[in-house]
Amino acid sequence: MNVAVIGLGLIGGSLLRALAAHGHHVTGYDIGAATRRAAAALARAAEAPPVADPETRPVGIKGGWRVADSIPAAVEGAEVVVLAVPLPALPQVVAELAGFDGLVTDVTSVKGPVRTLLGDLRYVGGHPMAGTAESGFLAADPHLFDGCAWVLCLEDETELADWVRLAGLFTPLGARIVPATAEDHDEAVARISHIPHLLAAALTNLIDGHPLAGALAAGSFRDGTRVAATRAELIAAMCGGNEAAVRRVLPGVIEDLTGYARRLAEPDPVGALTPLLHRAGELRRGWPAAQGVPVSLALDRSSLLELGRAGGWVTGIAAEATGMRPETDRKGS
């Protein structure tokens, strides 16, 4: 397939290399000239004739990839365009896609606002849940998506054939394609990514002005606060870009904490608190679900969304989709 990848950071660069390694004709573009040069240099190395030690040959297509000098040049002739730029850069990039009539997807971590922004294009929202500890093209890894959950949005207006085409493009990279609506996606990431960052910040504040506490802090503090080291601007951008969902979910956390405090004020605080903690222990010991149960399912919107809501994912596209349901849901399969 002819694919254009716009933005060659960690995600875009990894995707460029992974798709090329799987035999697709890929063209990359990045706004940074240094990044374009690095991507072009690596493509030449990939194109070079086989050397004695195949280990020194980068993973890539029989033939590497092309690097374009502009967005219009990159997307010319592409069947699929992947926008792998940060959320604030999207409006500008979308403006440069004027006239493109192929399929567009993206990789940003919030899907509702992007759906609104890209409404005039043939668009399927995407979000690979891939690591962010490193960044930039030099950190790109063609194996980044192996085992990674990759949400592809299925809305009322989505052409099922477009969704299936992208699922068929990404599953061979090892991605677990999770079908979800933008709304369900945004609430899920508020729960498991955005709010964890806010809790980590609030927990970190507990050592402010308390160096004794800081000196005694060990494992539970270390892990509970790890992501608070993320730049404030990035956390605020994530949470602010998804403010509706974060504001919907956060009060439940506050309510739980208030309930714990109330139980601790009872005459038998230990006995009063214990039952409130059982469910969380059970859930955490059962997470992540150890093993999915293979299923095949009809390629229709409601079957796919039902799979995603149950915590399952698609592993391949055949005559009908094949996927995994989480083991805990076995009774229903």
Next chain:
Amino acid sequence: MNVAVIGLGLIGGSLLRALAAHGHHVTGYDIGAATRRAAAALARAAEAPPVADPETRPVGIKGGWRVADSIPAAVEGAEVVVLAVPLPALPQVVAELAGFDGLVTDVTSVKGPVRTLLGDLRYVGGHPMAGTAESGFLAADPHLFDGCAWVLCLEDETELADWVRLAGLFTPLGARIVPATAEDHDEAVARISHIPHLLAAALTNLIDGHPLAGALAAGSFRDGTRVAATRAELIAAMCGGNEAAVRRVLPGVIEDLTGYARRLAEPDPVGALTPLLHRAGELRRGWPAAQGVPVSLALDRSSLLELGRAGGWVTGIAAEATGMRPETDRKGS
């Protein structure tokens, strides 16, 4: 020194072995007959004549340790008794110490209530912040205390000579002795251990009934919820045993989270939230303090407590105490 260790789980067993390795005459006791047998068997192995391969000889005294069959037998002739039993077992053990007039310390994670319980003994409260992932005598490790923060409580009623004696006993094991009042200790562990467990539970609850969120959850959720897998009874016992401090500190966390939600409701949620997150990022990137600054200080209560409150610790007892101040406090040293 003649030392008795009551309770031979991870902490007590490790202490038995570490003190013996440092040449002290140590007697251990555990309520479990199987644990007593294991400790006695290891002592015999330690006592055996040197073998060709010294690696096969357990770390221990030139002569191992003694295992007693009762608490009175264990403490007979001891100058120091270390109570290394869980909090709920303390009252029974204390009853069996009737008539003992030596120095008593303990290792439980809350110090105010134990201070009340042991008020009639010559008592210095202790709390080594050593790992709890494994438990039992078979997990005991004579090197467990190397680099470990070990709070020793300094109250108005504490004999400074008793405090100094214990500090001199534990610093050679590699422990960083942190002087603190029971009240300051209990508030510090509420901040860095007990409340982190409650936040982890509340965060884990966010995937309850949301399998899609559970399927998408990755690093930030994993780390932020890790300690929620602890048994509910243990978390409740920790928090309930320290309920006053937990209830004093928890409202500040709730207030921070409420503040984040309020900022996210403003017209520019990203700009409004960012400044609220700067301090936490700064604190977390600066934690733990990389390096202490060696200081020597007078052996008096207020100098020691000041060191502890600043996040410092004692590394040895000489004519005057020697310790480390955290680097961030360098301006004051």
